[in-house]
Amino acid sequence: MTSIQQSFVFLETPDGTLRVEVIRRETYEGLPPLLVYVFGGAWMAGDRHQVAHSPLPAFVAQGYALASLDYRHSQVATFPAQILDVKSGIGWLRQNAERLGFDSGRIGIFGPSAGGHLAALVGTTSGTPHFVPDGYSAQDCVVQAVVDLFGPTDFLQMDAHSISDEIIHDDPGSPESRLIGGAIQHHPKAVKTANPVTYVNGSEPPFLIIHGDQDPLVPLHQSELLANALSDAGSVHRLVVDEQGGHGSGGTFNSEAMATDILSFLDYHLKP
16 A cells, blocks of 8 residues: 655744645545544644654554644643644645545544643534634534543643642643643633633534543543533543553553554544
């Protein structure tokens, strides 16, 4: 199987140029679904090339096209720049679906950690006027499935449920405080605005949430909050608790079984 990899500029910001990497097979039977990867790194580090360390490149052989997006780090721009960047990328991809050769009506989003937070936000604000970037409509930025790996939700509850003091989330220098531009306890409205749970209303696409019960950086409780809200709203979702799983390590993370579980979820919701 021959793969084609192309890089495109999807957004020019005052802080720099953002690119998307698109990987696809040379030929498909019909138009494939698209998987959009959003990298992790505490909103402070990482880039689109981290997709190579995820299971998604292997899914190209299973009939998917793949796109991996840049977004601005928090030291360059505070929230909501990150979600606006990601939604701009989705809008750009959808508007260019025909020439890139994928089905614009079948887009899934996947992210670990900070990327999981942004992927969840895309899902819970899907089709709503929240965080609509310039040049796109809310419908341009919707997705049809979400895979959220150990993403944060309510920053103000993280320390109370933490199993480690590796990060003090209430600290003014924490990743969460840097994201919103100030100590989280002093900016509860901004924290609520950045919380995917805030927007859950029952119209969400299907969610697969995966979180390790020994995660020292993002407590499992963060994903439980999202799963409970989706459940209360009657939204399709599944929370997988990875026993002995850490922050993307330990347990069954990065195993063939976990990749198969993720692929089964995406196949069910994105393939006709």
